[in-house]
Amino acid sequence: MAQFKCPKCEKDIETWGVVTVCPDCGADLRDLVEESQRIVIERAGAIARDESATTHEFIVRTRGLTKLYKMGEVEVPALRGVDIDIRRGEYLSIMGPSGSGKSTLFNMVGGLDKPSAGSCFIDEVDLAQLTAFELAWLRCRKLGYIFQTFNLIPVMTALENVTLPMIFAGMSTDDMLDRGKMLLELVGLGDRLHHKPFELSGGQQQRVAVARSLANSPSIILADEPTGNLDLGTGKEIISLLKELNVGSGVTVISATHDLKMIDVSDRIVHIRDGQVERIEKRSEIDLQVGSFGDM
Numbered sequence: 001m002a003q004f005k006c007p008k009c010e011k012d013i014e015t016w017g018v019v020t021v022c023p024d025c026g027a028d029l030r031d032l033v034e035e036s037q038r039i040v041i042e043r044a045g046a047i048a049r050d051e052s053a054t055t056h057e058f059i060v061r062t063r064g065l066t067k068l069y070k071m072g073e074v075e076v077p078a079l080r081g082v083d084i085d086i087r088r089g090e091y092l093s094i095m096g097p098s099g100s101g102k103s104t105l106f107n108m109v110g111g112l113d114k115p116s117a118g119s120c121f122i123d124e125v126d127l128a129q130l131t132a133f134e135l136a137w138l139r140c141r142k143l144g145y146i147f148q149t150f151n152l153i154p155v156m157t158a159l160e161n162v163t164l165p166m167i168f169a170g171m172s173t174d175d176m177l178d179r180g181k182m183l184l185e186l187v188g189l190g191d192r193l194h195h196k197p198f199e200l201s202g203g204q205q206q207r208v209a210v211a212r213s214l215a216n217s218p219s220i221i222l223a224d225e226p227t228g229n230l231d232l233g234t235g236k237e238i239i240s241l242l243k244e245l246n247v248g249s250g251v252t253v254i255s256a257t258h259d260l261k262m263i264d265v266s267d268r269i270v271h272i273r274d275g276q277v278e279r280i281e282k283r284s285e286i287d288l289q290v291g292s293f294g295d296m
């Protein structure tokens with residue numbers, strides 16, 4: 001967003017590029033809008049291109065993350081001081097009963113909501129320090145989201161759903177279509193490009209959502225109970241797809257879940273209860289009774 005003072009009457013102006021004349025004195029602001037947008041885009045680009053970012057050991061860190069929801073007079077504590085360090089390339093599951101704060105944590109890490117207190121760092125950038133524009137940029141370029149209810153746009157085809165985030169990233173139409181097709185092929189839906197969500201099964205819809213999450217080559221995929229609405233077999237397919245992406249491309253996967261099948265592919269499991277980290281387990285330390293992943 002462009003922010004500056006009108007050179008004629010000194011009014012403070014904030015605009016996404018829509019306002020081009022001063023609403024108070026009518027001065028022509030086009031050059032100023034263009035210039036301040038260029039500066040914002042340059043700054044946001046520098047964050048995304050920050051080469052040193054790839055050298056940080058922890059791709060995500062939270063410190064004292066706290067969230068209170070206000071319901072009228074009542075305050076509901078959803079997170080009560082969460083400290084987590086997540087390594088680059090890790091497959092991390094966040095487990096806990098319903099209402100323990102998994103989605104809230106997920107929303108804070110994904111920059112979808114703001115904490116009441118504490119901080120969340122992505123590549124050592126404190127999300128609270130970013131402007132709305134920079135946060136939108138980071139979410140578009142660095143993060144991919146997958147939700148329990150798929151959240152596809154019903155009137156759009158699979159291909160349109162997958163290419164939508166690429167529009168926001170400013171990709172050309174040809175590149176977008178090529179990449180969209182490639183991603184849908186990757187998730188096994190090369191023959192469903194023009195199907196709308198209601199013409200696809202739940203598992204297929206979630207695979208479209210996985211393809212969409214990869215639209216802009218994110219370094220982190222955030223998945224909130226991605227198998228919650230799927231049957232056993234389809235759930236396993238989505239889990240192995242996420243694991244393949246994690247191993248194959250080094251993308252960090254952070255998944256909120258209470259699906260035990262997810263434990264088997266996780267490098268670490270963070271157990272949360274009542275908005276606090278109860279314990280953190282390493283995959284190597286767990287003796288699983290569910291069998292190896294290939295047998296599931």
Ligand SMILES: Nc1ncnc2c1ncn2[C@@H]1O[C@H](COP(=O)(O)OP(=O)(O)O)[C@@H](O)[C@H]1O
Binds near residue numbers: 070
């Ligand atoms: N938007 C909201 N407004 C008020 N309370 C909320 C809101 N979202 C979640 N909560 C409350 O915060 C707690 C944690 O919720 P949530 O993060 O959704 O848990 P989980 O994803 O583990 O089921 C719950 O007590 C829930 O009722």
Ligand SMILES: [Mg+2]
Binds near residue numbers: 102104225
């Ligand atoms: Mg939830």
